Amino acid sequence: MPVRGDTLYAAILRSPHPHAEILSIDASKALARPGVAAVLTGPEVKAMTEPFIVGVKAPIDDWALAVDRVRYVGEPVAVIVAGDRYQAEDALDAIEVEYRPLPIELDPRTAARPDATLLHPACKSNIVHDRTFRYGDPESAFANAPHRIKLEVEYPRVLCAPMEGYIVVADHNAAEDSFDVIANFQGPFSVLTVVPRALRVAGNKFRLRTPPNSGGSFGSKLAIFPYMVLICIAAKKTGRPVKWVEDRLEHLAASGSGPHRITNIEAAVAKDGEILALNCDHLEEYGALLRAPMPGPLYRMHGVTTGTYGIRHLAIRNRIVLTNKAPVSLVRGFGGPQIYFALERLVQRIAVELKLEPLAVMRRNLIPANAFPYRTAAGALLDSGDFQNAIATAIDEGGLGELQHRREEARKAGRLYGIGFACASEPGVSNMGYLSTLLPLEARRKAGPKDGAIGTATVAVDGNGQVTVASDSTPQGQGHRTVLAQIVADELGLTPNDIAVNVELDTSKDAWSIAAGNYASRFAASTANAAYLAAGRIRKKLAAIAALSLGVSSESLTFKGGKICSLTDPTKTLPLYRVAGMAHWSPGSLPDDITPGLRETVQWNPRELTPPTENDEINTSLTYGFIFDFCGVEIDRITGEVRIDKYVTMHDGGRLLNPALVESQVHGALGQAFGATLYENFAYGADGNLLTSTFADYLLPTAMEIPPTQLLYQETPSPFTPLGTKGVGEGNSMTTPACIGNAVADALGIRDVPLPITPVRIAALLHGEELPPPAKFTSAPSSTTAATVERRHDSLMQRLFSKREQL
């Protein structure tokens, strides 16, 4: 993005401590360094801003910059603004911070104890939310069930790791006390309201513009908002525009990962595998702060806690615990991986314990194809589907029989081979009211209803018949412009090349609402429909004008090849640009019932997204796609490596607007899911330092690590969206960890499968007791060698930040 010539550049000093009091900060030496214009520290941020509002009723102390206390390694402590980034980083060393380290809490279980060190003493506990839900009669179902089968599963933190990190350019207009920001924010725009509030200006004095292109997000670029506040304050203080670009170290340390969830899940089960009731106890760890829209992952899937299954009795307990780790942010899947890793692993466990086939247990419990729309126990209204047919097709076309044959052959030869299955209901378009489910009924009544999900798009035709489209979807590489051009071209009888699409968003003059943004797989099922409806209105208006001119009824007109022509009389035809010209050049000749000009903005809201009911039922999303996966894995007895022999994934994402783009979404979600399942480990050492602070240690899968996959589709249109579309963006992030986990459990005959499934963990199961050292062996590993090797693997973050601290 081009910036003004007098722009300053920011660098951020970050905490080397996981938990410490800040006794003093002295920036005087840094201010004396070449090029340094200003240094921002906690006391100043406290004086110039408001703390962020928190989604639960707990006095969590959250500022854009650490105030008095740091709570995780990498937390911003000071901002240096200088002539360029080099000068700013040079001066970081000169800020003197005196810390008094405090005890730390890293493990969610110990942090939850009453005697734990408190992250926010005013909260009196690290558990900042504890709520139970009950649907149907789970107690009786459990009491009377022939079998009770349970599992404890953990879903660890994972990152999004987009190519491009956060970027903020902020400017302050002192005369108006208004802010103008360019940032690659991804939404949801509901969160944006916290920024002007923190800056102590009215919402209309804070203008955000998003760039035309952004290098990926996968959820992460929601959490840029605290940096908007920080850089706005820096601009206000210096009176000049300030730019900050997050670097990779900062991103890995502090951009936020997904939450770490521990779920105790138990099913009441009939002899034939029917799940009579389900009990889910979630303890979710969110790091040091609970930033909007947290605790989204805990509630986004609430309505589909029972997945694709018709389970009528359900109990849920949701607890949130804070620890000395980086605050959690959005990650693709957003609650889905956590729900399905627990549920689908449990289905496999039920099959093992009852000596049934996993597929048979799955099929026994699936919602029947004739039951849609189907209201789940917790209130989701599943729009459409034919799960049984999708599974049958996948098994047939994906070659399950061949995999079963390979498993048989491998096992005969003494090799370790397993097959896993998983299915999921994939939500699209979040109900803006789902998070209010966390509030007790009284609090919800007081706050007023929250519901819906407005999708916004504008279609305009100029006086020469040229069409432009704008939308609220702030894409980061998903191809929204392509799809919007397709939809509008189809409506107006043009080709996609005729349509110009602009997806930049300017909050001061473009149409948007709180649901705007690029998250919750909302584009195809929300924004695309708004564009379709807006194009439909334009078409209707053009047809009405053409009908007048041609002396025919507008119903008899069709749009084709840039022309508007009569279906009955081929001589009655007008070029589209002529009709558009009439709307602009001669508005006086239009009848009163036709408004002048040709610009339609549609803000479409689906009626199915209602607020939580008195009984805490919530339709968490608008559309629910279906995913069914199976895979074969082989495990190396020596190295413990899991090799995916074949991976098959079937998606029913409703009507597919652009199959190539859907396929790229599926591949992307699969890639991230293979990473989460087998490689990625957001690891903290016992001392609270982040161990995975570079891509040498945080292992993202590369093309080399992606196994052979087969993608299959079924299209069951959604009755709730005008285009019949559903959300498809997050997909396999939800199913793949469970599918591979189940295959590994099958291969090794084990109950618990920890994520990530690393060679070391598998080898520990396979290798048994270690051979002792030989009898005459005396020299233990040379201590100097061990110490030096250990030093090398010390956290880079710690070395970097400590070095700065020592100066």
Add this chain to the structure above:
Amino acid sequence: MKPAQFDYLRAGSIEEVVSHLETYGDRARIMAGGQTLMPMLNFRLVEPELIIDITGIAPLAHIRMSGPWVEIGAAVTQSSLLDWSDLSREVPLVAAALPWVGHFQTRNRGTVCGSIAHADPSSELPLVLAVLGGAIDLASKRGTRTLKVSEFQLGMLTTARAPDELITSVRFPRAKKGEGYVFREVARRHGDFAIVSLAGMAVAGQVVLGVGGVAGSPTVRAFGTLKDAALDDALNAFAWEMGGHDDVHATARYRRDLVRMLGKQVIEEARACLS
């Protein structure tokens, strides 16, 4: 992730490099491919006053046969060595190990001598050099000298290179008839630093096994003609002597397990190459 200020010299001759090294000593850093140095600069783990770029020095760009040696100059990239048509005949173990060094993108810039100079305990080329018994040529204002690999590799990221010395070339012994070579590596992803790398060499039934990634530097042990239980015992002792370490990717115990199990496979495969 911006480096501290430094001066940059694109050197035109070995003479120019060593005279600057004489002046600057360890306040200067040699840069060839920069695949390790550049990140270290950006992380400010090193803050040299002077960076001396040696990639433009023509006399350092050679791969040549020199008596019993293949000599590789300090400016030769890993990919140009991999592309050398005589590689698999002259030094088959290097040919087997090089594809495991990073990725082709990093091999396009990373140099053979740079990897030897950096002496990472889990990198492949120092291991291969140790197993084959190679040598390192060094130059300084004081003159030139050649060190045996055993004299050169002192420990983790530590070598016998003096601060005023430039590695001018590295020498690998040329393979002879009747020798068998095997290279194996276990890493989390292809191209990552090895958790354990193993290089085996068999000459007339006598086997030498080198292991990287476990001890502080590549460790070589002769296993002669040992077989079966005696070989298992010797490998177990070898594994315990190297010890290993825990890190975010693997445990010490896992590393020892791989030495015992894969070590045996590599030894057997190296012997099988001979028959």
